[in-house]
Amino acid sequence: MKELLEQLPQKAKEKHPENVKFLRRLKKKPPKNLDYIMQDLHREEFERTDCLQCANCCKTTGPLFTDADIVRIAKHLKLKPQKFIDTYLHMDEEHDYVLQQLPCIFLGLDNHCSIYDVRPKACREFPHTDRKKFHQIGHLTLKNVAICPAAFNIVETMKKQVHQKSWSS
Numbered sequence: 001m002k003e004l005l006e007q008l009p010q011k012a013k014e015k016h017p018e019n020v021k022f023l024r025r026l027k028k029k030p031p032k033n034l035d036y037i038m039q040d041l042h043r044e045e046f047e048r049t050d051c052l053q054c055a056n057c058c059k060t061t062g063p064l065f066t067d068a069d070i071v072r073i074a075k076h077l078k079l080k081p082q083k084f085i086d087t088y089l090h091m092d093e094e095h096d097y098v099l100q101q102l103p104c105i106f107l108g109l110d111n112h113c114s115i116y117d118v119r120p121k122a123c124r125e126f127p128h129t130d131r132k133k134f135h136q137i138g139h140l141t142l143k144n145v146a147i148c149p150a151a152f153n154i155v156e157t158m159k160k161q162v163h164q165k166s167w168s169s
């Protein structure tokens with residue numbers, strides 16, 4: 001996995017022009033059954049993927065923390081929301097609360113998340129490959145394929161499937 005993660009940014013860079021083209025086309029003309037295609041691809045890929053061997057998302061890109069995340073996690077840690085913000089978060093240029101440092105402070109040496117049951121919504125949903133209207137988040141997917149090996153594989157498989165099923169005529 002270490003080697004795979006080291007190679008991933010370069011592999012994503014090589015695929016970038018092709019992915020830009022594909023995701024633009026997907027946005028313009030999404031297949032009618034895209035949500036189902038994505039759910040299947042996501043499920044199949046994550047059946048093969050052991051996130052505990054990876055944790056690259058927790059190490060290299062942190063989640064955004066919504067107000068609901070902050071209240072829930074602060075309560076779990078028995079902190080006031082403001083104390084939680086002051087201790088762990090800062091506000092970025094886009095006025096979103098993000099982690100003060102990476103890897104995420106809640107990631108253990110064994111790659112387990114110490115706040116797993118109450119983790120941010122963005123962590124639960126990453127890499128967003130099973131979300132509805134996947135064609136609307138092409139910009140995010142272009143970034144995520146360089147971070148997440150599962151997202152990289154899903155996009156590679158998707159390029160073959162969607163071309164075959166929907167754009168072959």
Ligand code: SF4
Nearest residue numbers: 051054055056057148
């Ligand atoms: S979601 Fe992707 S980047 Fe995060 S641990 Fe799983 S495979 Fe790795």
Ligand code: SF4
Nearest residue numbers: 058104106107113123
């Ligand atoms: S809160 Fe948990 S799942 Fe989210 S980045 Fe931190 S360690 Fe990973």
